Amino acid sequence: MVPTGYVLVLAAVLFLLGLVGVVLRRNVIIVMMSVELMLNGVNMTLIGFARARGEMFGQAFSFMIIALAAAEAAVGLAILVAIFRTRRTVNVDEISLMRH
Amino acid sequence: MLTFIIATAIKVVFFVVLFGLTLSAILTWMERRQSAMMQDRLGPVRANIGKVRLWGLLHPLADALKLVVKEDFRPPHAYRALYVLAPMLALLPALLVFAVIPFGPPVCIDQLGAALADVGGMCKPDQLHYLQIANLDIGLLFVFGIASLGVYGAVLAGWSSNNNYALLGGLRAAAQMLSYEVTMGMAVMGIFLVYGSLEPMSIVEQQSTMLDWGIVKQPLGFILFFFAAIAETKRAPFDIPEGESEIVGYFVEYSGTRFMVFYLGEFIEIVFVGTLITTLYLGGWQFPGLASDGFHSFFGFNVNWLMPHWAVVALQMGAFVTKVFIVCFFQLAIRWTLPRLRYDQLMALGWKGLLPASIFNVVLTAAVMLALQSVK
Amino acid sequence: MDLLSQKTPLSQRRPFISSLMATIALLVPWLATSVAWATPQAAAAAKTAPAFNGALWTFYIFGALTIAGALLTITRRNPVTAALWLVFTLFATAGVYLSLHATFMAAIQVLVYAGAIMVLFMFVVMMVGNTERQEFGIMRGLFSKVVALGAIALLGWRLISLLMRQAPAKAAMVSDGYGSVHSMGGVLFREYLFPFEAISVLLLVAIVGAVVISRRSTEEKEEV
Numbered sequence: 001m002v003p004t005g006y007v008l009v010l011a012a013v014l015f016l017l018g019l020v021g022v023v024l025r026r027n028v029i030i031v032m033m034s035v036e037l038m039l040n041g042v043n044m045t046l047i048g049f050a051r052a053r054g055e056m057f058g059q060a061f062s063f064m065i066i067a068l069a070a071a072e073a074a075v076g077l078a079i080l081v082a083i084f085r086t087r088r089t090v091n092v093d094e095i096s097l098m099r100h
Numbered sequence: 101m102l103t104f105i106i107a108t109a110i111k112v113v114f115f116v117v118l119f120g121l122t123l124s125a126i127l128t129w130m131e132r133r134q135s136a137m138m139q140d141r142l143g144p145v146r147a148n149i150g151k152v153r154l155w156g157l158l159h160p161l162a163d164a165l166k167l168v169v170k171e172d173f174r175p176p177h178a179y180r181a182l183y184v185l186a187p188m189l190a191l192l193p194a195l196l197v198f199a200v201i202p203f204g205p206p207v208c209i210d211q212l213g214a215a216l217a218d219v220g221g222m223c224k225p226d227q228l229h230y231l232q233i234a235n236l237d238i239g240l241l242f243v244f245g246i247a248s249l250g251v252y253g254a255v256l257a258g259w260s261s262n263n264n265y266a267l268l269g270g271l272r273a274a275a276q277m278l279s280y281e282v283t284m285g286m287a288v289m290g291i292f293l294v295y296g297s298l299e300p301m302s303i304v305e306q307q308s309t310m311l312d313w314g315i316v317k318q319p320l321g322f323i324l325f326f327f328a329a330i331a332e333t334k335r336a337p338f339d340i341p342e343g344e345s346e347i348v349g350y351f352v353e354y355s356g357t358r359f360m361v362f363y364l365g366e367f368i369e370i371v372f373v374g375t376l377i378t379t380l381y382l383g384g385w386q387f388p389g390l391a392s393d394g395f396h397s398f399f400g401f402n403v404n405w406l407m408p409h410w411a412v413v414a415l416q417m418g419a420f421v422t423k424v425f426i427v428c429f430f431q432l433a434i435r436w437t438l439p440r441l442r443y444d445q446l447m448a449l450g451w452k453g454l455l456p457a458s459i460f461n462v463v464l465t466a467a468v469m470l471a472l473q474s475v476k
Numbered sequence: 477m478d479l480l481s482q483k484t485p486l487s488q489r490r491p492f493i494s495s496l497m498a499t500i501a502l503l504v505p506w507l508a509t510s511v512a513w514a515t516p517q518a519a520a521a522a523k524t525a526p527a528f529n530g531a532l533w534t535f536y537i538f539g540a541l542t543i544a545g546a547l548l549t550i551t552r553r554n555p556v557t558a559a560l561w562l563v564f565t566l567f568a569t570a571g572v573y574l575s576l577h578a579t580f581m582a583a584i585q586v587l588v589y590a591g592a593i594m595v596l597f598m599f600v601v602m603m604v605g606n607t608e609r610q611e612f613g614i615m616r617g618l619f620s621k622v623v624a625l626g627a628i629a630l631l632g633w634r635l636i637s638l639l640m641r642q643a644p645a646k647a648a649m650v651s652d653g654y655g656s657v658h659s660m661g662g663v664l665f666r667e668y669l670f671p672f673e674a675i676s677v678l679l680l681v682a683i684v685g686a687v688v689i690s691r692r693s694t695e696e697k698e699e700v
Contacts, residue, residue: 002535002575008639010539010572014546016632021550023624029555029601033562036593037546040569051576054650056663059581063664066588067675071682073593077600078686084604085692182556237656241583248591252563255598259556267602274599278592298657 007048015041028083028090032076039069103226111233116198119421124367125160127428132159134429135436163360170356175262178353182260187354187361190253193246194368200242201375202301204231204385204417205392212410215393219409231385231417232301239298243376244285247332251277253365254334254341258350269350272443273334273341279450280331280338283324286458290321290465291380304384308391314381320461322381324454329377331450333369336435340443342366374427378420382427385420531575538571555601559594566590578655 014037021034043062050058083095129144133156136143145156152158174183207230208216208223216222236242251274258270294317295303307313315322331338342349351362378384389398394407407415441449545565552558566589573582653659664672 001529002531005640006535006539007572007576009636010535010542012632012635012639013543014569016628016635017543017546017550019628019631020625023628024621025550027555029597029604030550030552030558033558033597034550036562036589037549037565040566040589044569044572047573047576047578047581050578051650054654056654056659057667059578059655059660060663060668062581063584063660064668064671064675066584067679070588070593071679073596074682074686075689077596078690081600081603081690090604179554179556182560236579238579238583241580241587241657245583245586245591248587248595251591251595252560252598255595255602256556256560259602271599271602274595274602278595278599281591 002051004048004052007051008045011041011044011048013041014038014044026091026093028080028092028095031092032073032080036069036073039065039072107229108233111231115201115203115233116195119203120195120198120368120371121364123424123428124364124371125164126157127367127370127432128163128363129157129159130429131432131435134432138436167360167363168357172356172358173353175353177262179260179262182256183353184358186253186257186260187358187365188253189256190250191361191365191368193250193253194365194372196246197243197372198375199233200236200239200300201372201379202230202232202304202384203375203420205413206230207413208409212413213408215406216409217391217393219392230301231413235299235301237299239300240288240292240380241298244281244288248277248281250332250369253362254350257354257362261350261353263353265348266350266352269341269348269352273350276334276338276341276446276450277332279447280328280454283450283454283458284328284332286455286462287321287324287328288380289458289462290318293462293465293469294318300379300384304379304386307383307386310383310388313383318381318461318465320457321465322377324458324461325381326377327454328458329373330431330434331446333366333373333431335366335370335431337438337440338446339435339440340446343440370428370431371424373431374424377427378423382423384423385416387415387419390415390419531577534575535572538568538575541565541568542572544568556598559597559601562597563590563594566594576655577650580655580657580660 018034018037018039018041021037022031025031025034043065046058046062046065048058050056050062080090084090087095089095133143133145135141143156144159145153147153147156147158147162149158174180206219206223206228208219208227209229210227211223220228254273254277255270258266258268258273261267291303291314292298294314295306297303297306303314310316334341340347342351351359354362389395390412392412393409394412395403395405397403398405542565545561545568548561549558549565552561566585570582570585570590573579573585
């Protein structure tokens with residue numbers, strides 16, 4: 001049996017590492033990967049609580065978060081491809097203009 | 101615990117090494133012989149050890165020897181770590197998925213001589229062994245999860261070779277495998293609905309008579325699954341990512357042992373698809389008409405031939421191997437029968453043809469199941 | 477498409493071994509603190525538990541691998557390597573889920589995340605081509621980075637200390653079918669049927685949106 005506190009700390013560390021990646025990296029693709037890390041941290045929290053309470057609802061939530069992550073990745077990567085096609089860059093500092 | 105480890109080790113050695121690897125080595129020879137027969141040639145018949153020739157069956161050995169001693173060429177500016185990793189990533193999923201395939205009935209070790217009508221009930225729990233490496237609750241989800249990782253081998257091989265043609269091949273492979281995985285998953289959904297389980301062992305046990313076989317209950321699903329599985333293994337007519345003779349594939353920069361790993365991985369995947377189709381659609385290890393203590397009906401006649409437990413197990417394992425071999429034979433024959441699809445045709449077939457059909461299959465199966473339930 | 481862009485030569489890449497060593501150096505303190513932070517209740521629970529706790533050791537191993545993978549993911553310069561380490565991290569996360577008896581979620585994690593989403597990432601990385609040189613040095617925007625990292629450290633400290641104080645130390649006993657496909661199906665299709673349907677509509681919208689966004693408009697095509 002895993003103490004719930006350990007799971008929550010691991011999840012928090014995962015979330016924070018993702019946050020560090022979002023803040024420090026300039027490559028949009030890696031920023032998006034860091035967002036995935038953060039989502040996984042949240043997922044792990046939910047599954048940890050589900051285990052602590054001995055019920056399935058937390059797992060149902062995390063199932064939906066995975067579906068959400070799939071939608072996010074699809075749309076985000078499509079936007080990325082569209083931006084790259086017009087601006088030839090994936091650096092977040094260079095795509096701050098809001099026009100073509 | 102120790103018995104469990106020993107039993108698992110024996111199962112792994114038997115099923116993966118003796119069955120999987122040997123059959124895939126034989127298939128490399130069989131493919132060349134089969135194509136030779138279709139094209140009125142002799143094919144590889146000349147490899148021999150002294151006088152022993154065995155119709156050329158020694159060719160896989162000779163091929164392996166040749167590829168192992170070949171120079172290991174690495175293209176300049178290749179991304180070294182990933183270049184080395186890619187063949188392993190291509191082979192590993194193909195080997196891992198064998199873990200959940202049942203290759204025989206439950207075996208009662210201490211009553212091999214007796215005729216057992218009910219193996220599960222008449223055997224002591226510590227003597228009962230399932231001929232399956234791991235019986236997981238998630239069963240087939242494990243298979244699809246691991247099989248979906250096969251993409252990385254192709255993509256990384258293409259990318260790390262530092263060759264534009266290899267990169268294009270890798271991209272094609274990724275797009276193709278991602279597209280057909282969806283169809284594969286949807287097609288197998290019908291099997292889940294019919295048998296109400298994700299565990300391969302339970303699915304096989306429910307296919308005890310030939311009328312219960314998946315191919316009878318899910319004919320459309322079988323066809324869709326077979327097509328999608330061939331596309332997943334990147335075999336003709338869907339071999340655009342590889343196309344060794346005409347198109348430059350993702351492993352164009354590989355040679356020697358690393359190429360052999362890709363090549364072997366492809367044939368292991370053929371064997372794996374064979375075992376999976378056998379398990380899901382062709383009754384797995386079930387021998388038609390054979391109950392766990394012998395034959396009670398034989399082609400419609402009522403008979404009462406009791407057989408010892410070991411004979412039943414041997415017959416059923418033989419049935420499994422035979423079925424797998426037949427499915428593999430078909431996969432090879434398709435390659436020398438159908439022309440290759442163009443890339444846009446491949447995508448159109450996957451997304452506009454097979455995927456809607458597989459969704460239709462799921463809806464149809466669910467509707468029929470619901471109707472049958474309400475009749476009861 | 478920038479499919480045909482050149483990759484940077486091998487000499488510019490940082491060695492692999494040093495990054496691995498750094499990861500291990502970072503891992504050891506984390507493991508030590510997580511053991512030391514165990515609440516008294518947790519320690520009491522551990523005393524009553526049998527000598528070898530398989531789930532806990534699974535958790536330790538895969539937890540350590542998760543952190544290592546996440547660190548490597550956010551520090552790699554090359555997007556392909558970063559994506560691969562993220563796949564590794566997701567695998568390790570699936571292992572953590574297994575130690576929490578969430579077998580179905582572990583399978584879905586591998587199937588959907590590692591098998592589908594990350595392949596999509598990989599696909600786009602390769603289509604976009606080499607982007608390594610577009611990363612600026614660590615000095616650019618140093619002030620804002622330091623401030624952001626400080627804020628993250630503060631958040632992390634508060635979060636972890638709060639979690640450690642408030643977390644239920646002893647997990648509930650669970651039955652045999654917990655986390656299985658069957659129990660998951662029961663929850664998803666009874667209690668959470670509406671959210672389930674809503675998320676499927678969302679996915680459909682996302683698919684259509686992705687196609688519309690990434691497709692070239694007709695005028696662009698004429699230019700090319």
